[in-house]
Amino acid sequence: MIRALAFLLTLSLPAAAQEVIVSGLSQSRVSITADFDGSEILIYGAVKRDAPVPDGGPLEVIVTVEGPSAPVAVRRKGRVAGIWVNNASVTIDSAPSFYAVATTGPLTHILSDIDNLRYGITIERVIRAIGIASEADRAGEFILALLRVRTDEGRYRVLEGKVDLTEDTLFRTDIVLPANLTEGEYKVRLFLLRDKRVVANQERVIGVRKEGLERFIFNLAKDQPLIYGLVSLVLAALAGWGASAAFRLIRV
Amino acid sequence: MQLYLPIAEVSVNAFLILGLGGIVGFLSGMFGVGGGFLITPLLFFIGVPPAVAVATGANQVVASSISGVLAQLRRKGVDFHMGFVLLAGGVVGSAIGVWVFDLMTRLGQIDLFVQLSYVIFLGLIGAMMFQESVRSLLRSRKANAPIRRAHVHSWVHGLPFKMKFRASGLYISVIPPVLIGAAVGFLSAIMGVGGGFILVPAMIYLLGMPTKVVIGTSLFQIIFVTGFTTVMHAVNSQTVDMMLALLLILGGVIGAQIGTRVGVRLKAEQLRILLSLLVLTVSIRIAVDLLVKPSELYSVAPLVLP
Numbered sequence: 001m002i003r004a005l006a007f008l009l010t011l012s013l014p015a016a017a018q019e020v021i022v023s024g025l026s027q028s029r030v031s032i033t034a035d036f037d038g039s040e041i042l043i044y045g046a047v048k049r050d051a052p053v054p055d056g057g058p059l060e061v062i063v064t065v066e067g068p069s070a071p072v073a074v075r076r077k078g079r080v081a082g083i084w085v086n087n088a089s090v091t092i093d094s095a096p097s098f099y100a101v102a103t104t105g106p107l108t109h110i111l112s113d114i115d116n117l118r119y120g121i122t123i124e125r126v127i128r129a130i131g132i133a134s135e136a137d138r139a140g141e142f143i144l145a146l147l148r149v150r151t152d153e154g155r156y157r158v159l160e161g162k163v164d165l166t167e168d169t170l171f172r173t174d175i176v177l178p179a180n181l182t183e184g185e186y187k188v189r190l191f192l193l194r195d196k197r198v199v200a201n202q203e204r205v206i207g208v209r210k211e212g213l214e215r216f217i218f219n220l221a222k223d224q225p226l227i228y229g230l231v232s233l234v235l236a237a238l239a240g241w242g243a244s245a246a247f248r249l250i251r252v
Numbered sequence: 253m254q255l256y257l258p259i260a261e262v263s264v265n266a267f268l269i270l271g272l273g274g275i276v277g278f279l280s281g282m283f284g285v286g287g288g289f290l291i292t293p294l295l296f297f298i299g300v301p302p303a304v305a306v307a308t309g310a311n312q313v314v315a316s317s318i319s320g321v322l323a324q325l326r327r328k329g330v331d332f333h334m335g336f337v338l339l340a341g342g343v344v345g346s347a348i349g350v351w352v353f354d355l356m357t358r359l360g361q362i363d364l365f366v367q368l369s370y371v372i373f374l375g376l377i378g379a380m381m382f383q384e385s386v387r388s389l390l391r392s393r394k395a396n397a398p399i400r401r402a403h404v405h406s407w408v409h410g411l412p413f414k415m416k417f418r419a420s421g422l423y424i425s426v427i428p429p430v431l432i433g434a435a436v437g438f439l440s441a442i443m444g445v446g447g448g449f450i451l452v453p454a455m456i457y458l459l460g461m462p463t464k465v466v467i468g469t470s471l472f473q474i475i476f477v478t479g480f481t482t483v484m485h486a487v488n489s490q491t492v493d494m495m496l497a498l499l500l501i502l503g504g505v506i507g508a509q510i511g512t513r514v515g516v517r518l519k520a521e522q523l524r525i526l527l528s529l530l531v532l533t534v535s536i537r538i539a540v541d542l543l544v545k546p547s548e549l550y551s552v553a554p555l556v557l558p
Binding site: 071075 | 255256258259263319363364486495553
């Protein structure tokens with residue numbers, strides 16, 4: 001009896017899982033090779049239902065893609081003795097290197113603040129910055145600046161209305177990954193919403209890795225820095241000597 | 253053709269980098285300088301992170317200096333004694349420079365520090381070179397001008413630890429060359445340059461070395477100092493991008509060949525005026541960046557964990 005009740009409770013927790021996401025990715029790994037120039041990922045899926053379409057508002061879909069997070073320093077320039085120098089800085093504990101939110105409609109219309117807070121959907125909810133108020137005056141502006149700078153770089157994107165939803169069942173969206181990609185695990189999250197509330201969600205992972213020559217050079221530089229430095233020198237020396245030899249050959 | 257740089261973690265146009273290397277190679281072949289002072293700021297402009305630009309610039313200078321010193325060796329233009337003394341100072345200076353570079357990176361002031369170094373040193377050297385070459389150009393026009401003595405005795409010659417430098421025909425204390433070497437090593441680590449533009453005037457005016465051995469000896473010392481700097485940066489901060497360096501070197505090699513051919517057609521004074529104008533332009537360009545209010549006051553950098 002208790003078990004049955006517990007079962008019912010777990011079922012009803014994510015707003016009675018009557019609708020379940022079935023999703024697919026056009027690729028589950030991205031290889032950064034020497035000629036890497038960004039990549040486009042197709043995220044698609046369908047809504048599986050055991051019962052007829054529930055009552056309530058129309059179905060909405062949000063897809064987020066989140067790159068690996070790292071602490072960053074945001075610095076502000078100020079005029080000191082006539083020149084512009086960094087004179088204030090704030091440490092953000094964790095900010096994703098890439099973040100894209102694609103939706104079927106305007107975020108304010110389809111997502112409630114409570115669920116945004118609970119699931120951490122918009123970029124403001126993903127960045128963790130605790131205790132920055134003591135680090136600089138007007139600390140909030142540093143967060144806005146971080147969002148602005150990274151949006152300009154194409155790292156943070158809000159793609160409202162870029163998820164196509166067909167017959168409340170099939171959805172798809174394309175997310176463009178920029179050329180200046182950091183490697184790591186990229187988290188893809190899919191949310192189904194009704195009446196501004198999340199009714200189902202799912203998480204998938206895309207692995208982004210340097211491959212081939214890029215992998216080799218990067219590993220060598222990190223694992224064997226001394227050997228890497230010496231190899232760089234030998235290559236430079238060979239190139240210099242080769243140039244000199246070729247130069248003489250052409251002149252004579 | 254886009255190319256992803258494994259260490260800088262940016263995607264760049266390979267032909268743009270080849271072209272940059274080529275232009276700088278052209279200028280370095282024409283003027284006989286390493287070209288590091290041009291490569292590093294140019295890399296800043298195309299979006300390579302400053303730390304990677306500085307370390308990779310040093311690696312590129314190694315290649316162009318080796319190419320140059322081999323040519324000078326055939327002309328017997330290298331004073332090895334002087335080279336080794338300069339080098340002793342250079343290694344110490346470079347080690348201090350890499351340490352300061354690391355410290356400044358952690359404090360978040362590395363950009364300012366590198367930019368200020370560029371403005372001050374390029375500005376000073378450029379202005380001095382410009383003034384000197386204009387004067388000598390005017391003097392060569394006037395036939396009855398007094399001849400300047402190549403070698404003047406000064407306080408430099410009163411210092412202890414004297415040593416004979418045969419190829420330069422000098423008998424002077426080792427202290428000034430060691431100090432000059434250290435200063436150049438320091439700048440090389442901070443600015444990603446070879447330091448030829450400082451070393452050459454210092455050897456002529458402070459040490460009184462004959463011009464024919466100055467360029468070769470300067471290149472000889474620069475090879476080792478920039479080589480040492482490259483390895484230090486690779487070990488300390490992993491900021492040498494091999495792929496970027498190879499592209500720059502490849503472009504530079506081709507550019508240098510063309511540059512040298514154009515260079516021999518110009519007069520020495522004209523060359524020096526052009527070089528000083530170039531140095532001054534780079535210096536002013538960076539100074540403007542510091543003085544004009546930037547359009548974006550904020551910058552974002554991955555935090556370097558201590």
